Amino acid sequence: MPQFRQKKKRVAKGNKSKSTDSGSEDEQAAAVAAAEQTHAKAQTLKAEGNDAFASQKWEVALLKFTEAISLEPTDHVFWSNRSATNLQLRRTRDAVADAEECVKLNDSWPKGYSRLGAALLADMQGIASKTAYEKGLRIDPTNAALLEGLAAAKVAAADEEKRLLEED
Numbered sequence: 001m002p003q004f005r006q007k008k009k010r011v012a013k014g015n016k017s018k019s020t021d022s023g024s025e026d027e028q029a030a031a032v033a034a035a036e037q038t039h040a041k042a043q044t045l046k047a048e049g050n051d052a053f054a055s056q057k058w059e060v061a062l063l064k065f066t067e068a069i070s071l072e073p074t075d076h077v078f079w080s081n082r083s084a085t086n087l088q089l090r091r092t093r094d095a096v097a098d099a100e101e102c103v104k105l106n107d108s109w110p111k112g113y114s115r116l117g118a119a120l121l122a123d124m125q126g127i128a129s130k131t132a133y134e135k136g137l138r139i140d141p142t143n144a145a146l147l148e149g150l151a152a153a154k155v156a157a158a159d160e161e162k163r164l165l166e167e168d
Helices: 023-054 058-071 076-088 092-105 110-122 126-139 144-167
Strands: none
Touching (some): 058 076, 076 092, 076 110, 110 126, 110 144, 126 144
């Protein structure tokens, strides 16, 4: 029959701190606390970014959302917010890239498709914009922003298709 190691408390000489074989529990608790702090900091940065966005301080908003993304790169809302900020700065390719990441992280969030459609439309990609809006409408068929965006994207897509035919 196998012998099991008993958990023993040991007192370190000098600083008299106690340690146990449950060190992994302490490490887990520390990791959870660190993750909670990171999340709280990211949420604070998001709020600061939202305030800057509302005040039309686009560069500040961009910095705050970028910092939030660096702390929590899997939060789709941070990517969405940075996409909107890039769009305000007329950085259409950056807006598209951020919106694509947003949709990749959460493909069931209609607002992500609205962001993607708007960014693609601003980047003169009418056909792709129309597709993005249509995907969003499959999730939320009555979403006003998606419906409005689709109307504009249809016009841009028709213009793009016409232009492509003329090039052939």
